[in-house]
Amino acid sequence: MTDSIFQEDVQTVAERQAAEALIVDVGAFEGPLDLLLTLSRTQKVDLRQISILELAQQYLAFVEQAKKLRLELAADYLVMAAWLAFLKSRLLLPPDPTEEGPSGEELAAHLAFQLERLEAMRNAAAKLMARDQLGRDFFARGITEDVQRVRRVTYTATLLDLMQGYARIRTKDDFRPFVLDRDSVMTMEESLARMRHLIGFAGDWTDIASYLPEGWDVDPVKRRSATAATFAASLELAKEGKIDIRQGETFAPIQIRKREPRDG
């Protein structure tokens, strides 16, 4: 971009080079204060003794030059230029006692302070960066160990827990609500298992009473249970289609027979 600008300008090579020396670097300045600091170095004096007036003139000349080169300057460079022009006039003219606000000297002193402070920070930054740095000049531990988080669980119980636990078990025992006396009970499952086996041998109608197991037909309690179980088992078998079941009339004997496998 600067190339095209220079081509348009009618300048001697020498002029152009002189301008370039300053202008080409505009992008490298970190704002007007930085530019002022750079310019101030040409005075080669302690910043405390710097001539702000001279500096203001240098800066204004720089801005003039940049304008001539149609270089776009950021707004803050122009604001600074305006302020420095004001400062210049204040410094050149004798102080007007009726005027409010700070004197030219005060303003100049503050600018000098700002420049000095900026330079001090620059130097400090350089010193800081010149220090030995972690990971470059000195090093941290290469093999690190993680701190494991161990969760240790301790269990606890109180005597009351213990006694209640025991009471719970014993109560369960005592409270077993109803224990069936299995001795005189025949379950349908038992009966079913028995009949599945026997039914193969029975070809004709037979009273289910004859299927009662041996010894279960005497004791009435046992006989009742066995009869009920046998009857229930017979119904189950009939449902499965293994047997036919019939009863002549109410309270007549219930008869069953094996159902022949269908052959037609």
Add this chain to the structure above:
Amino acid sequence: MAKSNNDSLFEAPPMAEQERMVEAILFATADPVSVLELTGRMPHGCDPAEALAYVRKRYEGRGVNLVKIGDAWAFRTAGDLGFLMQKETIETRKLSRAAIETLAIVAYHQPVTRAEIEEIRGVSVSRGTVDQLIELEWVRIGRRRMTPGRPVTFVVTQGFLDHFGLENARDLPGLKELRAAGLLENRPRPETVVETDEDEDDDQVDLFEDD
């Protein structure tokens, strides 16, 4: 390494310096470092093997030791200080119901076999439950029962008595007291407790007198 050597221009740093170098390299490197690598990284003429020997000696008994891993070397935390690499958080949990019941049975019926515990609880006792109680040091294995199969028995420990503030297991309240305390709301059947316990009670007395 004699001074007369022509190489004296490239004289190796003194051994103390080499030690420092080995220290620094081993400290900062992310992996164990072989002698070969040390040689490559240290100035010409150094003897890393010798320096390593000195460093190893220097760190003997320290909080970190120089250890050889394969053919490489590294600093490692001393074995006895591993506990420092852990941050313990202790969490207190209530013992599970199964564990409490099992513990109660052992306490009231000791010495008691696993089969007996199962019979009393009416459910099988997982190995983990008894293991947990043993780990807590509240239950330990007692004498084997002189019955077929010689099953092991379980008894409670001194630790158990301490934890529950008991002089001995016989101080545990009986069913009557439990009932009086309102812990047994339902009809008791004391006989069931005692029946088979006669022998065991004798054992129990023995046991606690042994202790």
Add this chain to the structure above:
Amino acid sequence: MAKSNNDSLFEAPPMAEQERMVEAILFATADPVSVLELTGRMPHGCDPAEALAYVRKRYEGRGVNLVKIGDAWAFRTAGDLGFLMQKETIETRKLSRAAIETLAIVAYHQPVTRAEIEEIRGVSVSRGTVDQLIELEWVRIGRRRMTPGRPVTFVVTQGFLDHFGLENARDLPGLKELRAAGLLENRPRPETVVETDEDEDDDQVDLFEDD
């Protein structure tokens, strides 16, 4: 219980043992460890501060040294041995001039607001610059300034101190001279009269004295 000293039950390990522990803990981590954390990890009754002093002495002049960073401690390789560690060197992003200056301003003027940084540099600070420093964990947000708008302030971190080998912010190079020359003051421009600066200076003094 006949012992006159009840604490003897919880007697701390001997100092030599505590030294080993400090060594082990600090060797195991790349980050500085505070005395508080050491206290938390070492057995009851230990005095990490005393142990640290011994360890520091022991490692004086060695290839790795014990360094203090803020209120934390870490082992770091000796500065003169950096040349051995080229392999370990971490290529860090090159910081821009703006970032370096901003970092210095934060370090020397902390706690400092963005407006103050801009005032010192005479140019606006791009968000990216501060973000980059925060990302590097060299700068963090400090307390809000008690001035209108309650702007956030920036301060440097322990990571910053660690990176530049500073024990605390007061050790920044040339800090005393800068302060004596009045160059760390926040002098307002003559035309703008700001009364709130009193507080700001106080803050700054506090910070450096706290450390």
